[in-house]
Amino acid sequence: MEELLRMEGIDKRFGSFYANRNVNLSIMKGEVHTLLGENGAGKSTLMNCLIGLYTPSAGKFFMRGEEVRIDSPRDAVERGIGMVHQHFMLVEDMTGLENIILGDKRHSTPLLRQEDDRKTIEGLMQRYGLEVDLDERVADMSIGMQQRVEILKVLFRGADLLILDEPTAVLTDLEVQGLFDIMRSLTDEGKSIIFISHKMREVMHISDRVTVLRRGECIDTLEIAKTTEQELADLMIGQKFEESVYAKVNATDEPMLQLTNVSYHPEVKHGGLKDVSLTLHKGEILGVAGIDGNGQAALASLVTGLLSPESGEVCGPDGKSIALFSPQAFIDAGFGNIPEDRNKMGLVGDMTIAENLVLKQTDSERFSAGHGAWLKMDAIRDFAERLREENDIRCTSVSQTARSLSGGNQQKVILARELESHPKLLVAVYPTRGLDIGATSFVHDQIVAQRDAGCSVLLVSADFDEVLKLSDRIVVLFEGQIMGTYPGANPPIKEISLAMAGK
């Protein structure tokens, strides 16, 4: 087969941190080539170098055997390289057509020639089976259609190499199937695709070859027909990957958190709570299963003190009814919280890792004099260094901003902060959303370790597999109501699935 692109010795440094180191990669004509790697393995950085958004610190690119320089996105476009970004690069206030022709220079006139371009685009739509309403504003389109606009944008510029950065993360199962059909019709026409994903099932299904990246380095390139999911997972995390199986425990009778007939905006089907009663015992993981948008957010806010219930009673670890719903009161009562959205609620992105780690304890004697009036910077730094070590937080320094970390490492910072004080009760909401398998199993291990140490965990997750794997007991939330309570050991999966659908 003919080689389309070759990378030789690509390095990309940010300060002293290597996001990519000596990457060699070769893409053939007409293949789907998957880049596999954990979060922070350097996949996105490498692709940003290839499309000219970043300038590599060292290394060479070859297109069809000839060395090329890619210094700007325009260069990449001219070489026939186009990328569909994970977070779409679309102007929401413009129509599909405007987005596709934006910045294109095929016509030498200063005026737009929308109708000519429309014909070209409609030709592409037909050829590759891409259905798009060109006159609709992007903001009004479904996610799937926005993605097709992105693909058309790339094709319109005559790309031979398409980079799809985690394109399936935002799609429903049906849309994923549609995307795969499109990808196949593209490769049948001789286009090449770099596919970035960490969903093993999809990788095995669609790829021709796979290259595994780890810690910025290229580990190996394999033919998909000659490898297995297990081998890829092992290469990706750099050790034998064993999906852990956690033992389930029988709950004690000692209640740590008790909700009795709690309601919060019960008239709101997708966001309220209606007569919720549940009990979390000492030393168990209680999983709250349900499809996203059935009251999980309200429940999580209630049991962390962000919201007060409209009616009903919440009893804390001391068995007394909680009167004051404020986050501080809940923290003082021994609640730890892994919030839903790590960027918005879990971390202050522009503050350093060290600062984020002590955020809850700045008033304590340990880190400040005079209740937070004078911070003991040395103590904070030592503390942060220790947590970094213990939790394998990968960063160049604890004084870099939290925002600059990958998702998995951000979650490690949150876990480190919340678990360091050995909470009596941990509220974990979507704790592994957007994390790869390595980071996910780290989070799972930590949660189970807390339970084994006597902590009670309320696990709220829309990932059913996660709930099944971790929970000692399971409740199902549907339209703000508890549909039933089920055992975590040998759970009646069918029954639970039906309950999640409201039956």
Place this chain on the structure above:
Amino acid sequence: MDFLVNSLPTILNATTLSAAPLLLVALGELFSERAGLVNIGLEGIMAVGAFVAFAVGKMTGNLWLGVCAAVIAGIAINMIYAFCTVTLCVDQVVVGMAINILAPALALFGYNMFVGANSANATGVVMERLSIPGLSQIPYIGGPLFNQQLLGYLAFLLVPVVTYFFKRFRSGLSFRSVGENPQAAETLGINVIRIKLVACVLCGALAGMGGAFLSVCMTPIYIDGIVMGRGFIALATVIFGRWSAVGIMAASLLFGFFDGLNVALQAQFNAAPVMFFKMIPYIFTIFALIFFGSRHAGPKANGQPYYRESR
């Protein structure tokens, strides 16, 4: 009611006269904000424009040379803003405020050097009105619309030009994308930095021209404080006009109308304190912003610095 009917011609005449400078400046700001740069330094640029136009017009005896000089001066001042916000990514509001403090002081300094004790230099001439035969005879609106100074006509003619530019020109589309989603624009090979700089040039030029209007078309003099908050009203006009040239024209005319009303009321009720009526356009501005000032409508990346290689 009688009062309104009787003074309507006066009000309407004053409407276009005070709308024109707002329109010029607000169109400049439109270019700036469409490229994601909120420039609140308009007030300062206008002051410099007004002074330079006055001084150069007086020295050379040619008002158009004065206007050109004001345009150049406006661009020069706005390059400070461009360097700080585009190159250094400093907070746009802070830089704009700094220009509002710096530029009027520069203008006053220049004025004191130029006029000094020589009071013969203190008064210039006003640009002549150019009446369009026939059209200017239309009752009520003929005068205000078709008996303006050339600079006034220019302001209103810019509206279709700007509209057309953003709708039909390839560069207009690119321009808008920079204010909405600069990352997306960059990935399509659009030179975001260059467009932002061009926006600053246009904004400076038009704001300088708007300033010149004050000392060349409205009055034959320059005094300290001549801008009287018009730069900020122009800023409000852009929001009120929903970031479209036609909307901005409508908003400018509305503000102009209230300014005209203020003039008419002053003449009618000469016993009342002048300041009371002078408040009208400003109070209207506040109300317009309360009801229409939602930030959601503007360009999405408006006011945000753009770092090219950020992680």
